[in-house]
Amino acid sequence: MGHNAEQFLNSFNRIEKWLRDQLNNPATMGFSEMTRRMAKKSQSQVASFENDLLQMAQLRNAIVHERISKDFVIAEPNEWAVSRITEIEHQLIEPEKVLPKFSKPVTGFEMTISLEEILRIVAKKRYSQFPIYHMGKFKGFITVRGLGIWLAVESTKGEIKLAGKTAGDLLANNYKQGNYEFVGENTKVFQVEEMFASNVRLEAVLITKDGNPDGNLLGIIRPRDLYKNGEKE
Incomplete structure (x- = not known):
């Protein structure tokens, strides 16, 4: 043989x-x-x-x-x-796990951050996702896509007034739930692929040690990350 x-x-x-x-x-x-x-x-x-x-x-x-x-x-x-x-x-037999493949620094933002500051960060650093926290507790997930929809809706009401508006206001007013999920560090990559396939609203999967939303962020996965790595956040 x-x-x-x-x-x-x-x-x-x-x-x-x-x-x-x-x-x-x-x-x-x-x-x-x-x-x-x-x-x-x-x-x-x-x-x-x-x-x-x-x-x-x-x-x-x-x-x-x-x-x-x-x-x-x-x-x-x-x-x-x-x-x-x-x-x-x-x-x-040995399916790939989300870590270390999708390990990357992920910046969290306080709920009090102004929408004006978020827009400045988008313009300067090209960030597209903003995990939002208050006193260490996860409160929501803002994306550029969602921010754009909010601005479009606000424009139909007249002049857009950003002064005094914060991430907390955006989350309270509009923000759709279900555009993010949390997983633990031992989650398999194929399981994340299934999550995106079964939820068309899902925009990102956030990684913490045990999937606890209030845990330290160890990485983030967007649909395009499943096919190519190394893109700037």
Whole structure:
């Protein structure tokens, strides 16, 4: 048996064991059925890999059951198949966590900060998210998008008057809830992806040690961060 076939089967077998463990060791269920069952479960990353895993099962059967001799197999996996099943194994058995991938300094702002100051920060530093606190307690989350909507609404009432307006006023007047979520540092990246997919209003996921909104901010994830890192906040 070639090196690729051996490496492929090793990964395949580890994935099969993981599937059995997740389903409490069903004695008579085959790999393909276990894959389909797990793909239907909520909070399971298997759905993302279902089609590939089902095709991998066919390749595995060809290697194991259709070999000409002990040392010669008809279907020798190519480099792509070996790389892909290794990647899937890693994602299933050791899924990436939100930290350290999305670790970054996140600035919190007091509820008393003026809207004029927020606009100056947006213009100068290009910040787009403002976690708002009062005496160490999380109170809400202001985004540039929400701020723009508020300004548009205010403009329909006549001249926009910012003097004396604070972040607290914005949160009290308008601010929609549900545009943010908190997660703990051990949350899996695929779980955050599912959060964005299931909530179209979600604009950011904030990371604290245990998901407590009043905890120290360790990072922030926006939809675009899931696809490219390193963008300036």
